[in-house]
Amino acid sequence: MKPALTSLLLAAAIMAASANSRAQSTSRPPNIVFFLVDDLGWRDLACYGSSFYETPSIDRLARDGVRFTQAYAACHVCSPTRASIMTGKYPARLHLTDWLSGRRDFPFQKLGNARIHQHLPLEERTLAETLKQHGYATGHFGKWHLGEDPAGPLQQGFDVQVPRWNKGWPRAGYHAPFKLDGLRDADGDYLTDRLTDEALKFVEQNRDRPFFLYLSHFAVHDPIQGRPDLVGKYRRKLATMERGKGPAFILEGNPDDPEPLTRQDLAALMTRPSHRGFKALPRRTVKIKQHQDNIEFAAMIEAMDESLGRVAATLDALGLAENTIVIFFSDNGGMSGANLGNPKRIVPDRKLDVAFATSNLPLRGAKGWLYEGGIRVPMIVKWPGRGKAGTVCDEPVISTDFFPAILEMAGLPASR
Template identity: 50%
Template sequence: MMNRVGSRIAWSLLLLGGCICLLSCAKSRGPNVVIILADDLGWKDLGCYGSEFYETPHLDRLAREGMRFTDAYASACVCSPTRASLLTGKSPARLHLTDWLPGRPDSARQKLHSPKMETCLASKENTLAEALQKAGYATASVGKWHLGKLSQSWPEQHGFDFQIAGSGKGNPSSYFSPYQLPNLSDGPAGEYLTDRLTDEALRFVRQNREKPFLLYLPFYAVHTPLQAKAALEKKYKEKAATFSKGKQEDFRNDLGREVRQVQNHPTYAAMVENMDENVGRLLEELKTLGLEQNTLVIFTSDNGGLSTAEGTPTSNVPLRAGKGWPYEGGVRVPLIVRWPEVTKEGSVCHDPVISTDLFSTILAAVGLGTDGSEDLDGANLLPALRGGKIPERPLFWHYPHYSNQGGAPHGAVRLGQWKLIEWSEDMRVELYDLKTDLGEKKNLAFDKPELVNSLRNRLHEWRQEVNAQMPTDNPLKAKLGNPLRDGGFARKGFNLWDPSIIQVGDTYHLFASCWTSENFSAWKSSFIVRGTSKNLLGPYAFAGEVFRPRPGDYFDAEGCHNPKITFHNGKYYLYYLGIPAWKSGVAVSDSVEGPWVRQKDWCIPANNPALWVHPDGSVYGVGKVKVENPKYPGSKKFDELLHYIHAFRAKSIFGPYTMLHRGKDNALPNNFENEDPCLWHDGTRYHMLLTDLHGFATGFHKSFAYYTSRDGISYELVSREPLFTNQIPIRFEDGSETKFLRIERPNIFLDRDGSVTAVLAAGSPENQKEGARILVFPVDRFGQRF
C-alpha cells in the first residue's frame, strides 16, 4: 500500500480531475449525498421491515420511493467499527478498529485477551468526507462521531467543514437539554436531542443549497439512555398493552440471557417514531428547496438492535440475538437508498451487502471512483441500485473482543445462503442455512464438514490478507491463598467430606457429609451436617445434623452423602447421594436451617451430583456414573468399576432428569476417568472443577482440573496447569504446614456478583483418627477468568 504522502498525492490528482469534470458545466454537478445513520436500530425496527408496533411512516415512504435492501449488514456487531468502515471503505479488521471506543476493558475472568486496537480513526486514513471535500463538496457531520476521544481525531480532522455534537462520546448524558455533549450548546429546557440535531442539519442544507454537499447525520437515537418525549411515550404505553403476551412469552432465555421476543417497549418505540419524524422533516426540506431529485439519500444502522442487555429495549425476532453477537440480530440492519432517476421506486434488493460498500458506492455516484492505491474492502453497489445484480462474494466479520451484551470473540463469513461462525475461545464452529433458517436455530456444522472447511479456510485467509489482530490466550494464573490454621470446618471424632456452601444474610452455611472417624468408609454410615460462620474462611461451628439415612425401603436407607445446596424461587434445595441406590435425590425447605422434606425416591440417575438451576427453573447438572470395567467383566464391586462424569437436564428441580450421555465413549469432559465435579454458570458458559483421577488432563494424579463449556456437551480444558495437586503439604496462613493423605471433593463459593472467592476441599490427614476436615482456600487470582 502506498505511504501516506504518496497516497495523498494520488488522491489529490484523482480528485482534481474529478473536480474539473464536475465543474465543466452546471448540469454535471454531482448529486448531494445524505447519510442518515441510526444508532442501535434493529433490522425489524421499521414498518417496511415488518414492525407492527413501531410507527415509521416517513422511512416507509423513503423505501417506497427508493430501494430497500433485505440482506444488508453492519460490518461489526457494535458501533465504532461500523462507523469507521462506512467512512473509509475498509473493514474494521484492516483498520485495527474492531470494538466500540475506547473499548471494554479485559476482565480477569476472560479466557482470551483482546488485542490492543487503534484508539481512534487514524489520521492516515482517507475518508469519504475528505474525498468529497476536495471535489468541491460542502461537508458536515451532525451528531455522534465516536471514533476517538481526543479532538485531533474528530470530524474536522477527517474532511468535514462543519461538525456539531461529535466527539469521543458514544451516548448522550440525556436526550433532553442540557445534553452535556462536547461541540453542542445546550438548548432551552425540554429541547429533545434528535430534534435539535435535525435543526442543525436543516440549517446546513439551507446554507449550502447552491453547491453539492455531503451531510453525514449520525443520530444518537436510539442508543441508551432510553428517554422519549412524553406525548409519544404515552401513546405507546397505551398501544403496548395490546402487544404484550405476558413476561413468559415476551422474553426467552437464549445464550444464557433473557432476550426480548416481542416489540412492545413504549419508550424505545417513542424514540424510533421521533427519529422517523425528523427524517421526514429532512426529506421535506430537500423537496421544498428543490434538491430532492439530485440528492442521494442513504439510511442505515450501525449494528443490530439491543435485545440482550441494558433493558433489552427491542426484539429482533425472527433474527437471533442482537447487538454484540455474530448472529443475524447483531449484524443485519435496515438499508434504504433513494436516488431519483437511478433507483426504481419500491424496488427491493436481496443481495447481501455491507456497510463497507457505501464508500465506493458514493464515490462512484458522484463520479470520482477510486484510484486503486487504497486497500478498499467494499464493493460498488451502483449496479444494484440500477436494478442489476451484485456478483456473489463472501462477507466477513472479525470481532476479537468480549461484548457488553454477552458475546465472545469470534469471526464469521457469509457466502450466498450459508453463514459460518467461528468462536475464538475454543475454535468451535456453527453453520447456518439462512435461506431456510433465518433464525439460526439449526447448526449444520456436523452435517456439512466439507462446506465448513471451505468457509473456514476463506475466513482464515481473509484474516491474513487484512492483517487482522487476533485475541491471545489468557493463561491460567490460578492461585489459591493459604487457609486459616483454625479455619474451615472440623468436628472432633468425625470425618467431614463433600463441602457445599451458601450465604444467607451475613452468615455462611456449610453443608458436608459426616461419619465417625473410627470408620473411614462412609458408605454405610454417612449423614449430612451443617456448620455456620460469619467469616467465609471459618472456623465453622457445628450447627446440627441436617438428616440421617431413613431406615426401610428408601434409596437413602444406608447413607446420605455428597450434599449440594442451592436456592431458587424462595426455597432451599439440597441434592444428595443416597446409598444403597447410588442415585441422587433432593430435599426442600423454606429455611436454610430446615426442617427438610425429602422425596421418597431418587430423581437423578447419577451420584455425586453437581447442578445449576437456571432462572427459569430448568436444571443442568453433571454427576458420576459407574461403568463396567473391561478388566472385571460383570463385576459390580465399587473398586472394580470405572467412574465417569455424565451430564443431565430437567425442566424442573424435581425432574424427570434425562441423561445426556451414557457409556465410556461419551463421558465428560474428555472420556477419561474423573470424579467430584462442581459446577456453575456465568451467564454465558458452564464451568466445571473436578478431580483428575489419573492425571490425564494435568499430569498429576488426583489434581484439580478446570473446564468450561458453552453448551454443556463439549467441554474444553482451560489449562494443563492444575489448580491444585495432592503432591504438596498444605501451608496455612500462619506459616505452618500439614501433610494430607489426600485432598478431594473440590467446590467453590460464588459471591453475590458471581465471582469465585473461595475454593473448598475435603482433606484427610495422615493420622486418620483425627478425622477429615473441610479446608477453605481464599482465592487470590483464581483462574483470572472464573
C-alpha cells in the same frame, strides 16, 4: 480500489435505467445525505415487519427507493462499522475492531483482548475528505465515536461538527440540558430534534453547492428516553394491544457456549427466584426479548423517523430532492438480549431497559454478537431517476461498500 461498480450498485439495480455509471446529467454533482442510526435492529421499522413501531417517513423512503433485506454492518458494535463507512476498509485492516475506548480485560478471561487503535488513523483518507476535495460542503451532526480530538470530524474532512462531543453516547441523555459543546438547548428540547435543526441549517446554507450531510443520530442508543408526547402515544397503543398470548421472553443456549441447553436446565430455570420479573440465568442460557413493546424505545424510533421526514421535506422545499441521494443505515443490530458479556448472565436493574429494548426475532442474537441479530441491519437507498421505486433487493451488501459506491454515484473517481 477498482473503478468497477460495487456490489451495492449492482445488487440494487439502481443502474437499471442506464449503463452509464454517472448520475443523470445535472448542472452539479448530486447531494448526498447519509442518515445513520445507532443500535437500530433489522426488525425495528414498519417496512421491515414491526407492527408496534411506527415509521411513516422511513416507509415512504422505502417506497421511493430500494430496500435491502440482507444489508450488514461490518461489525457487531458501533465504532468499527463507522470506520468502515468512512474508509471503505474492513475493521481488521484498520486495527479498529471494537467500540472506543474498547472492552477492558476481565479477570475471568483466559486471553486478553487484542490491542486496537483508539481513533481512526489520520493517515486514512475518509469519505468526507474525498468529497471535500471535489468541492462538496461536508457536515457531521451527531455521533462520531471514532476518536477524540485531534482525530475528530474536523480533522477527518468535515467542515462542520455539531456537537463537539466525540464519544459514543449522549453526554446527559436526550432531554435538555444536553451538556454538549456547540449545541444550544432550552427547556423541553429533545436531542434528536435539535440535531435535526442543526442539520437542516447546514442544508439551507449549502443549497447552492453540492453537500455531504452525515446525520449520525445518537438515537436509538441508550439511555432509553423517548420524547414525552410520543411516549404517551405508545403507552395508549400498548394498552389496546392483546396481552398474554405468549411469553415476553424466550430462552436459548448461550451463543458463547456450544453445549446445548438441556430439558433439566430449563426445568431448573423455572424454579429460580425472580426479581421484578427477571431471573438470574444459568451459565448456558441467554434471555431473549420476544415482543416489541417498550414504549420509551418506540418513542425514540418515531422521533428519529420524524427527523428523516423533516430532512425530506426540506429537500423538497428547496428544490433539491431530485438531485439528492439519500442513504439510510444502522451501525449494528438491535438490543434484545441479556448476555451483554456478563459472566453471571444477569443484567443489573439499571441496564434492563437497554438490554431488553426491542426484539430481533426471528434473527438470533443482538448487538455485541456476530449472529444475524448483531450485524444484519435495515438499509434503504434512494437515488432519484435511477432504478424502480419500491424495489426490494435480496443481494447481500455490507458497510464497506459505501465508500466506493458513493463516489461512483457522484461521478467521482473511485481509485485512491
